[in-house]
Amino acid sequence: MIKENYFPKDWDDFTNYLTELEEQTHGYNSIADALTLSTVAFFNYFASKHGMTGFQASWSGLQFIKTTRNIDAPFMIVDSSKLLYPQYDLEKDVHEFLENSKKELAAKARENLKDVDKHTNSKVIERWKEIAEYNEES
Helix, strand or coil: CCCCCCCCCCHHHHHHHHHHHHHCCCCHHHHHHHHHHHHHHHHHHHHHHCCCCHHHHHHHHHHHHHHHCCCCCCCCCCCHHHHHCCCCCHHHHHHHHHHHHHHHHHHHHHHHHHCCCCCCCHHHHHHHHHHHCHHHHC
């Protein structure tokens, strides 16, 4: 049975875990699960070996998402389970995030408007113009 959130003790332990994952027969979903399991195991191994702090590990995880999803603008992760507890105000947090992102998004929209061509949808152009004005409103 393959362990989730595995913390390899050393490189050999990691490569044995990886080999076990690779040697399994995979289908459409299980190959994605295997990639996740192997990535997390390496992340845990590397972070532990180099004494990364929780902050460094968190930053690295977010950078991984940003890189693999090709995100080039501010993004946030919302844990909807916080809605279960009264001390959290997710709507406020999301609103603040969006407000704090406007300046960067406005700059991106102005850059995009410089590259408009005949293939750019008119609704997209309208949206970019709207967002480009964020600086003036904030």
